[in-house]
Structures are given as structure tokens and as C-alpha cells.
Amino acid sequence: MSAADAVTDSLQNLRAQFVSVREGKPADYIPQLALADPDAFGLALVSMDGHRYSAGEAEVPFTLQSVSKPFVYALALSLLGLDEVGRWVGAEPSGEAFNAISLEPGTGRPANAMVNAGAIVTTALILDAPDEPAFDRILHCLGRFAGRELDVDDEVFSSESVTGDRNRALAYLIRSTGTMPVDPVLAVDRYFRQCAIRVNAVDLATMAATLAYGGVNPVTGERVVSAEVAAQVLAVMATCGMYDGSGEWLLRVGLPAKSGVSGGLIAVGPARFGLATYSPPLDTTGSSVRGHAALEALSRRYGLHLMLNPALPGSTVTLVTTADDLPSAPSAAHERVLHEQVGVVVAQGSIDFTAAERVLYALDESGPDGGSVVLDLHDVTSVDSVALAMLHTGLARLAADGRRAAVVDPKDLLGPPDLVRERTGQDLPRYATRESAVEGCARALAGEG
Numbered sequence: 001m002s003a004a005d006a007v008t009d010s011l012q013n014l015r016a017q018f019v020s021v022r023e024g025k026p027a028d029y030i031p032q033l034a035l036a037d038p039d040a041f042g043l044a045l046v047s048m049d050g051h052r053y054s055a056g057e058a059e060v061p062f063t064l065q066s067v068s069k070p071f072v073y074a075l076a077l078s079l080l081g082l083d084e085v086g087r088w089v090g091a092e093p094s095g096e097a098f099n100a101i102s103l104e105p106g107t108g109r110p111a112n113a114m115v116n117a118g119a120i121v122t123t124a125l126i127l128d129a130p131d132e133p134a135f136d137r138i139l140h141c142l143g144r145f146a147g148r149e150l151d152v153d154d155e156v157f158s159s160e161s162v163t164g165d166r167n168r169a170l171a172y173l174i175r176s177t178g179t180m181p182v183d184p185v186l187a188v189d190r191y192f193r194q195c196a197i198r199v200n201a202v203d204l205a206t207m208a209a210t211l212a213y214g215g216v217n218p219v220t221g222e223r224v225v226s227a228e229v230a231a232q233v234l235a236v237m238a239t240c241g242m243y244d245g246s247g248e249w250l251l252r253v254g255l256p257a258k259s260g261v262s263g264g265l266i267a268v269g270p271a272r273f274g275l276a277t278y279s280p281p282l283d284t285t286g287s288s289v290r291g292h293a294a295l296e297a298l299s300r301r302y303g304l305h306l307m308l309n310p311a312l313p314g315s316t317v318t319l320v321t322t323a324d325d326l327p328s329a330p331s332a333a334h335e336r337v338l339h340e341q342v343g344v345v346v347a348q349g350s351i352d353f354t355a356a357e358r359v360l361y362a363l364d365e366s367g368p369d370g371g372s373v374v375l376d377l378h379d380v381t382s383v384d385s386v387a388l389a390m391l392h393t394g395l396a397r398l399a400a401d402g403r404r405a406a407v408v409d410p411k412d413l414l415g416p417p418d419l420v421r422e423r424t425g426q427d428l429p430r431y432a433t434r435e436s437a438v439e440g441c442a443r444a445l446a447g448e449g
Contacts, residue, residue: 002401003360006053011043011389014294019056024281024289026260031161036062036263036280041290044205046274047354050218051361058201062278063156064285065260066119068142068194069362070233070241071207073113074215075141076125077229086178088125089118093240093247108177114240114258117170123194124180124187128247135190142197145207147219150197155264157196164192201264201278209274210268211237211256234268238306245285253296254305254358265291269304272354302353302386317362318356318379319346342372342438348379356387365404372404374437382386383413392423399426406430406437 019041028034042058076085088108094111103110103117110118122284128134143150180187199207210217211234212229225233239258244248247259255267255275263280265288275298276293299305321344343366347359359375366373375395377383383391391414398405406429407414414420420428430439 002364003052003397004357004364005397006390007045007051007053007357007358008055009393010298011045011053014298015041016058016292017042018293018296020414021290021293022281022422023235024283026263026280027286029283030159030163030261032153032156033063033065033262033392038281040263040278040280042201042278043294044276045200046205046209046218047357047361048209048213048218048273049358049361050221051357052202052205052219054202054205054395058276061153061198061200062264062280063260063408064155064197064199064264065193065195065259065262066116067204067258067264068197069114069119069122070211070237070258071142072119072126072138072194073122073236074145074211074225074229074233075138076113076122077232078225080125082232084111085122085125088181089113089121091236091240094243098328100177104176107176108179110174110179112236112240114236115243116167117174120167120171120187121174121180122189123372124182126190127182130429135193137198138190140312141224142194142207143218144220144222144224144448145210146199146203147217147222148203148207149199150199152193152201153196153198155379156190160192160195161189164188165166167191176218182196187447195260199264201233201276202280203287204264204266204276205274207274208268210271212268212270212274214271232247234270242287243285245287249292253298253299254307255295257295258284259287259291260318261286263288263291265295267295268356270306272304303384304353316347316349316351316358317345318348318357319344320366322366340345342374343376344376344434344438346379346434348381350381351383351387351391353386356383356390356394360390363394363398372406373398374406374408374434376408376434376437377413378408378410378434380411380413388413388415392420394430395420396424396426399424406440407436408432408437428441 028038040057042056044058057420075089112118113122126134174180175184186245196253213229215225215230234256241258257267259265263278279290280286280383281289345362345366409430
């Protein structure tokens, strides 16, 4: 049990809220996808610090399908640049379904890289390299986004190939306009393979978090694409990622997103987190019914809409250490106990959902297992209601795990003692300075208070 499990609790609560939804049905025009368990429902979140949280069937494998499109688009932009990719594929919302004939009058360019027509062309722009075939380049790149090697579900690939005549027709139609850079048969084959790449919801959340982190995978630390490319991909996801429902999605959820007909759905909070859900039953636009509902509720509950809170986060946690590492010992009490048994976490600025996750994780990381911890809120300017509930839950979990906690809270940001006692199940000692809080913990460990 840990303080940061409060984030997992949020995901589990969302799952419990929407797991009983029975609207929609799995995609059946690709026979292999129709075999998916309609009751499966997983959620995952990856923070900018590489912390991973999940609930439900978050590690059940499924195929990327259209969720592959932003990441292959990112690869094309990295290899060719925006101007060259823009010669072949546009960046305007189509206002039509994912498999519509969305071609620009006069040029034949597909409307954008998120609809099938544009995705097929984008895949065709990835050419063989001297040491690596085109599809291997795609598979390797998507694996770097996920932070692990990925593979192809051959049964799903075969199922798509057998039933993919509409996509082949789109490819030939595009070729007739002069905007297909390779043979249509080859382009569609590669496209089917990319759609059949196998992942799970935690992988997807990591991929989304890599875009959120400006192209750096927060789990592996590897730069996958440039910050400029990540921003360009997010812009197209925001306006086109949910097809003819993109405007409504951006209005209500306010996060760049991409759906897939296998039931995967990603959403990106730039500089904050990557989110993913998996649930096979789809609505009429081809998006996961439960995933859509859960992410909309999450955005509304935690104030995640981009236009509501556009500021980039600062450094929330400025210090994670032990009492031994502080510049000066506050009292002789430190000579009578093991100093390293008192962890210290110093926070600053305004604390919201994203910042609270950082603080909770830091509390878990501070000091040894079972040791006391001091949370210094002296330099925190405000704590919103969502973050306050998360901090209370996290502190309660620490207490349940047998760890003493004390806070430096001169502004009473955690609320009055009665509220803290109700929510955490403990009388949380409060101090005016970090030194006095560490001394109080040291005395408690020594059995003096």
C-alpha cells in the first residue's frame, strides 16, 4: 500500500462507474475483432515522471488499429518534415467517418492522417531503408513509443486482409489522383500490418505520455521524436483524432485523443500525462463507449480540459530526502535516533491533480519502508479540491501502512484538524517549520512524543 495508490483508486473508481455500461458492440466487420471479450475494461495513466498506474484489464493484449495512426504520422514527420508530408496528406478535419472518401478537390490529398485514406498514404511515405525494411521501421518506432518491443497479431492481420476491400479501393482511388507514393497493394498491406500491432492499455498510456512529454518516453528516458513533431501530432489529434466526433470531444473532454476499432482509446495531457483505455464495445463513430465515458468523466472531475488549465506545470516537488541530508540538524533529538528514518518531501506552487500525483509518489519514495515522513507545504500557494482529496487519501494510506506523517502547513492548506482526522483517520501533527516537523518525527520515533 502506498500514498500514490490514490491515483490507482481514481482509475478503479472510474472503472467501477462505467464497467456496467452495455451500449455498443465490438467491431464485427473484421471477424477476429468480433471475438474480443465485450466485458473487458482497462484504464492506464503514465505521468511525466514515468509513474504508471492501471486498473482492470489494462494488460490484456489487443491490436492498435487506428490508434497506430498518430505514431506512424510522427515517424513520417520525423523522416520527411511537415512540408513534405503536407504535400501528400492534409491536416483539416474531414467531418466524416474514419473510412470515408475524404480527398481534397483538385489535388486528391486525403483530408488528414487520422482517417483511413490519409493513414494509408502516411504509411506509404515510410520507405525501405538500406538496413531496415519499411514495416520494420514502423514496428521499431512504435516500440520505442511504448518502451518495449512490440509484435504483430498474425490472426488479426489475416482477418483484416480478407475483409479490407474498402481500404484497397481507397488506395487505388488515391493512386488515380497521383497522391499515392508507392504501389497501392504494398501500401495497404503495410497499413493492415501496422493496425495489427499488439499492445495493451499500459503500452498505449506510455505512448500517449511520450507525446505529452515532447517526444521523450518518460519511462525509458529515450527521445523518440522531436518536441516539434510531438506538438504537430497533438495538433492533428486534437482536431481530427476522433473523426466526425472530434469537435464534440474537444469541447467536452478537451484533450488530444485517438480511438481505434479494437477498443483502444488514448488521450494526452501535454506536459502532464498519457491516458489510455481498452473496452471493445464501440459507438457509431468507432470509439469505445466505456472509454469515451470514462475519459470524459475523468476530465470533468479533475479539471483536465486544455482550455481550462493551459499552464505548463512547474517543479512541484523541490526536495525528496531524509532528515540526515538536511543542511543542519534542528536539535539533539537527531543524535538519539536513526536520522534516515525520517523522510522529507518539500512541495511548492499550486497543487492540482497532476501536481498531487507527484507529491504522493515522492512521499512513497522518501525515507525507508516503514519510516516517518514530513510533508513540507510551506511554499505551496494553493491546493484545489481534487488535489486535497488525493492528499488526504494518500496520507491515510501511509497511516494504514504504519508510517507516521507530519506536515509543515502554516496556511492550513490541508483543512481544519477535524476534516483531516475524518479523511485520514489520524490526528496529523502540524508544525510551522521543516526543522520542527523533523524533530517531532524524530522524537516520536524515539518514543518521546
